[in-house]
Amino acid sequence: MFAETLRVDYVHSGGPGGEALTLDRAVADGPWPGSQTQLIDSTNLGTYFFEVIDHQDRPIYSRGFSSIYAEWATTPEMRTNTRTFHESVRFPWPTAPVRIIFKKRDAQNVFQPLWSVEIDPKSISATPGEAAAAGAVWPIVESGPASVKVDLLLIGEGYNTEQLPKFHADAARLVKALFAVEPFATRKTAFNVRALDLPSRSLSVERNVFGLQRYVISYDNRSLRAVSALAPSDVAAILVNEEQYGGGGIFNQQSTVAAGNQAAEYIFVHEFAHNFAGLGDEYVGNVTYETGTPVKAEPWEPNVTALLDPAGLKWRDLVEPGTPLPTPPGTRGKVGAFEGAGYQAKGLYRGEADCIMFSRNPVGFCRVCQRAISRMIDTYTR
Numbered sequence: 001m002f003a004e005t006l007r008v009d010y011v012h013s014g015g016p017g018g019e020a021l022t023l024d025r026a027v028a029d030g031p032w033p034g035s036q037t038q039l040i041d042s043t044n045l046g047t048y049f050f051e052v053i054d055h056q057d058r059p060i061y062s063r064g065f066s067s068i069y070a071e072w073a074t075t076p077e078m079r080t081n082t083r084t085f086h087e088s089v090r091f092p093w094p095t096a097p098v099r100i101i102f103k104k105r106d107a108q109n110v111f112q113p114l115w116s117v118e119i120d121p122k123s124i125s126a127t128p129g130e131a132a133a134a135g136a137v138w139p140i141v142e143s144g145p146a147s148v149k150v151d152l153l154l155i156g157e158g159y160n161t162e163q164l165p166k167f168h169a170d171a172a173r174l175v176k177a178l179f180a181v182e183p184f185a186t187r188k189t190a191f192n193v194r195a196l197d198l199p200s201r202s203l204s205v206e207r208n209v210f211g212l213q214r215y216v217i218s219y220d221n222r223s224l225r226a227v228s229a230l231a232p233s234d235v236a237a238i239l240v241n242e243e244q245y246g247g248g249g250i251f252n253q254q255s256t257v258a259a260g261n262q263a264a265e266y267i268f269v270h271e272f273a274h275n276f277a278g279l280g281d282e283y284v285g286n287v288t289y290e291t292g293t294p295v296k297a298e299p300w301e302p303n304v305t306a307l308l309d310p311a312g313l314k315w316r317d318l319v320e321p322g323t324p325l326p327t328p329p330g331t332r333g334k335v336g337a338f339e340g341a342g343y344q345a346k347g348l349y350r351g352e353a354d355c356i357m358f359s360r361n362p363v364g365f366c367r368v369c370q371r372a373i374s375r376m377i378d379t380y381t382r
């Protein structure tokens with residue numbers, strides 16, 4: 001039985017001179033909220049991957065993840081500027097020294113070693129003790145022990161003490177919207193949802209990330225990790241007390257929503273799907289990432305394909321026999337391969353004509369996304 005969490009903080013920097021990871025520190029990060037049995041990653045999602053290796057060279061834990069760095073690296077700025085981001089990985093507390101191996105996908109989207117670091121758990125003294133400004137945790141959905149549930153933590157940002165009732169109302173409204181769509185509706189009892197009142201400004205959130213006014217993210221990884229440790233948390237979503245449209249979501253890292261915007265329900269669900277299940281955007285254009293380059297490798301996102309091998313389409317089993325691949329635009333109600341996805345008008349395909357990852361239409365998740373989310377829920381509950 002794993003009782004505690006070990007967290008490794010590191011600095012991820014890069015630019016024209018290349019990419020480098022350096023250790024910041026290893027800390028105790030509270031009780032282990034994750035699965036006791038699903039220790040080795042089976043999803044193959046994320047731009048990055050870390051693996052915890054014991055002294056007998058056996059992997060004892062692994063997970064894929066993405067990062068702000070990974071997104072920044074697809075913007076033109078990285079060719080001229082060097083930037084540094086703070087990141088963390090978490091895993092069950094090991095009984096002896098371990099080696100953490102970090103991997104990154106190459107041009108063919110195959111993981112290749114990037115960096116490794118040795119951690120001796122005996123050398124870690126105490127709990128972080130920083131930022132952890134006292135925050136009050138309160139339950140919204142309670143379904144069972146953290147080890148067999150997805151533990152979702154909603155963190156309030158920018159709500160002062162007088163506005164905490166607004167945070168509570170925003171949180172309740174957004175959680176209701178999440179469990180109104182499939183597969184979350186059917187699998188609600190797989191989730192514990194808690195919310196965290198942070199009356200002071202103990203977490204900072206940035207707008208206009210990568211030159212996109214609507215892109216909201218917290219660069220403040222240390223504070224985010226510190227406040228997330230105040231409750232069992234597999235996945236954290238930040239509710240920003242703002243009315244201007246905005247949000248963001250990074251796989252296995254964080255998601256945000258401008259909770260006061262009239263589209264907040266849509267934004268919350270869409271961004272949470274990036275964060276929780278690694279779903280890609282299915283829409284085309286309107287981003288600062290570099291687009292229009294020929295697609296040479298199959299994307300790792302479970303809901304976007306380059307259709308390089310239609311017979312091996314990763315959601316082939318959801319496609320009715322006789323459905324053409326690619327699927328003609330305008331085909332409704334069918335799973336296929338519709339051109340236009342992942343910001344690219346050409347060369348990338350999505351599974352259905354419409355989806356929460358494609359538009360703001362009230363259509364729910366397409367069947368490809370629903371299954372990807374369900375599979376991720378399984379990794380926390382089985």
Ligand SMILES: [Zn+2]
Pocket residue numbers: 282303351352354355356357358365366367368369370
């Ligand atoms: Zn979809």
